Amino acid sequence: DAGVTQSPTHLIKTRGQQVTLRCSPKSGHDTVSWYQQALGQGPQFIFQYYEEEERQRGNFPDRFSGHQFPNYSSELNVNALLLGDSALYLCASSLVRELTQAYNEQFFGPGTRLTVL
């Protein structure tokens, strides 16, 4: 049973460029969340995708956008990169259970480390 996978592992870009990060959820999961973790900080929620739509969004500018495909995999796109975008980008997947208050466990991938020069 494959867990959450992310690609690439590492990425180096220059300011102003655009980047796309990819995430494949754990088998059977339908929801993908993205987090940004700057050096020495805790992860911060960027957004979440469910049924190919953005379900929740954190306090990130529109330069951060995403997409979810019919197979539940997801992409995170960042335009006009800034030095401050350098971080570890974590993807988490879960299975949404409707009509319940139960918490649905989020499983994290290994992350993509983005360096902006």
Added chain:
Amino acid sequence: AQKVTQAQTEISVVEKEDVTLDCVYETRDTTYYLFWYKQPPSGELVFLIRRNSFDEQNEISGRYSWNFQKSTSSFNFTITASQVVDSAVYFCALSLAQGGSEKLVFGKGTKLTVNP
């Protein structure tokens, strides 16, 4: 808004010592979940424990135990008889229980170093 504070930035102990990691949270909601995650140098977040706001019973799971006190909004985590492999960054996190997979709000983490 929700907030998680981990006042301890770094902790260093000698192997076999017990160590407690502190966590204080803020939320106006009455139903929520609290978590502890471990992040080794590899970067992947590893889930350790989860507690919901209606269950203040403190438990022990192997070498891990936690102390949840709603009166002080604290959710402390203890590792008993620490081992070198416990060295990692530990994050406390909060999530609202609104159905589905709600976002996690993390603290800044506590770096634990266990020396042999």
